[in-house]
Amino acid sequence: MKLSGLSRQITLSMMKIAIGSALITTFGSFFFYYLWDKYWPNYIPSDNYITPSWPEWIWIALTCIIVILLAVSLAIKLSQRILEPLSAVAEGMRKIAEGDLHFRANVGDRSLGEAALLVDDFNLLAEKLQRMTEDHAFWNAAIAHELRTPVTILRGRLQGLAEGVFTPDKTQFTKLLVQIEGLSRLIEDLRVISLMNSDELRINIKETNLAKEIKLLTDLSVNMLHEANQYVELNLTTQPVFCDPTRIRQALLAILENASKYALPGAIRITTQLKDGFCYLSVEDSGPGISLELIPHIFTAFRSAKDNPQSGSGLGLAVVAAIATAHKGSVSCRISKKGGTIIELGWPTNS
Known part of the structure; x- marks a missing residue:
C-alpha cells in the first residue's frame, strides 16, 4: 500500500x-x-x-x-x-x-x-461564503432600489385618489394597471433569476413549433414596437424543435423590450436555424449597438444596456441568460456588420 x-x-x-x-x-x-x-x-x-x-x-x-x-x-x-x-x-x-x-x-x-x-x-x-454574502447584500440593495420606484408611484397615485387630488376615471386606473404590470414583471424576473442561481429553475421541454410561437409573440408585441418606430422581419425555420415554449417566449419578449428601449427605429430581424444539433434564435436590431466594454456584462443582473440605473432594471437580459442556461444552452451578444446588436440563444435540439 x-x-x-x-x-x-x-x-x-x-x-x-x-x-x-x-x-x-x-x-x-x-x-x-x-x-x-x-x-x-x-x-x-x-x-x-x-x-x-x-x-x-x-x-x-x-x-x-x-x-x-x-x-x-x-x-x-x-x-x-x-x-x-x-x-x-x-x-x-x-x-x-x-x-x-x-x-x-x-x-x-x-x-x-x-x-x-x-x-x-x-x-x-x-x-464562497464571502462571495455569497456580498451577492446577498448587493441583491438586497438592488431589489430595494428597483421596487422602490413602482411602489412609490403606486402609493402616490392611490393617495391622490383617496384625497381627491386625482379623478377616479379610466385614465387613472389604466396608469395604475401599467405600474402593477411593471411591478409584476419585475417580481417574475427576480423569481426566475433567483431560481436559476439556486439551480431550481424548472422548464417543460417538449416538441414545439418555434416559428408559430415566435409569430404569436411578435403579433402581440406590435404596439410596443410601433411606439418605438420599429417593425419585425422574420426568417424562421418551420422544423419542430425541443424547448419550453413559454420560457422561450419570455426570453424573446425580454429581448424585444430591450430593443424597443435602446435600439434605433427600423427593422428587428428575428432568425432561427438548426445547426450541428443546436437550435439558434437570434434577434438583430438596427443599432446603435452596445459598447464593447459592456458586452461581457450585458447578461449580468442589474446592468442595463446603457449602464444607467435610470434606464431600466437591468434584469431582462439576465432572465434571457437564465432561460438559456436552463435549456442547457447559452446566450451571446455581438455587434453586427451593420452596427446593430445581435442577441443569440442556442440550445440542444435533442433536450
Whole structure:
C-alpha cells in the first residue's frame, strides 16, 4: 500500500523512533561494555551472575531516557507540523465568526497532504461564503432600489385618489394597471433569476413549433414596437424543435423590450436555424449597438444596456441568460456588420 500525506509522515516518524532506538541500544551497548572491559575489567560480573549489576542498571536507565527523549522530540515536531494547519483553520473559523470574511488560512508545509487539503477546503469555503454574502447584500440593495420606484408611484397615485387630488376615471386606473404590470414583471424576473442561481429553475421541454410561437409573440408585441418606430422581419425555420415554449417566449419578449428601449427605429430581424444539433434564435436590431466594454456584462443582473440605473432594471437580459442556461444552452451578444446588436440563444435540439 502506497502511503502519502499525513499517514506517510506519521509512518516515517515511527520508523525514525524505532530505528533510532535500535541503533542507540545496539551501538550504545557495544560502547558501554567496551569501556567497562577496558577500564574496569575487575568489576565485570561472572557468567553465573544473572541479575544486572549496578552499572548495567545505570546503563539501562540511561538508554531508556535517551530513547524516550528521542521519541518525545520527534513526536513534538510532528505534532507541531500537524497542529499548524489545524490551528490556522481554527483561527480562520474564529475570524469568520467575528465577521472577517476576508481572512484566509495559510499552510506552509504541504507535505502533510490531508492537513493541507483541509486548509485549501476551508479557504474555498471562506471564499464562497464571502462571495455569497456580498451577492446577498448587493441583491438586497438592488431589489430595494428597483421596487422602490413602482411602489412609490403606486402609493402616490392611490393617495391622490383617496384625497381627491386625482379623478377616479379610466385614465387613472389604466396608469395604475401599467405600474402593477411593471411591478409584476419585475417580481417574475427576480423569481426566475433567483431560481436559476439556486439551480431550481424548472422548464417543460417538449416538441414545439418555434416559428408559430415566435409569430404569436411578435403579433402581440406590435404596439410596443410601433411606439418605438420599429417593425419585425422574420426568417424562421418551420422544423419542430425541443424547448419550453413559454420560457422561450419570455426570453424573446425580454429581448424585444430591450430593443424597443435602446435600439434605433427600423427593422428587428428575428432568425432561427438548426445547426450541428443546436437550435439558434437570434434577434438583430438596427443599432446603435452596445459598447464593447459592456458586452461581457450585458447578461449580468442589474446592468442595463446603457449602464444607467435610470434606464431600466437591468434584469431582462439576465432572465434571457437564465432561460438559456436552463435549456442547457447559452446566450451571446455581438455587434453586427451593420452596427446593430445581435442577441443569440442556442440550445440542444435533442433536450
